[in-house]
Amino acid sequence: MGGPNLEIFKFSLYLFVPIVALVHFGDPEWYRDTVVPYRNKLFPSLDRTIQHIPTDQSGIREEIARIKAERLAKRVQREAEDNGPKP
Template identity: 40%
Template sequence: MGGPNLEVFKFAMYISFPIGIMYYFGTNLDGRFKVDNFWPSQEQTYKIPFEREEIDKELARLKAKRLKIRDERLAQEARAKELAEAQGLRTQDQESS
């Protein structure tokens, strides 16, 4: 059909295409695919406490944070309950009228 020249051309393409892709993406990776400030700096990362005092301080901080979030949630639930009761009283007053 195509002859031996076509087969040689196809073989050359099968070999050169992957090599070309690997060469294009494999050279100058830092300049081509660099994203500035992608990783956090050393000062921005979390430091794991190893000393007993540091661990106790961190546990106290986490407990205070958890209790603060809990108190806010309970206060919000109480406000929602009061609002629901007020809405319920209004609807009962409207039904009885």
């Protein structure tokens, strides 16, 4: 069919494509310039995440109560803004 030249070309392609990909995508500068900004857009910052997850039942109940209170406060504030003075 293709002969030995085709086999050499295919072998070199199979060998060099992964090497070139590793060299390009493994560069720390490329990672810092491309991946880190996208990661910051995709995932919330550490101050917005819960760092200590409660393990006992009382801690879980307190956390649920805190979350419900925050949601209720936001809802009341949103309703107050919606029912505010109208021209």
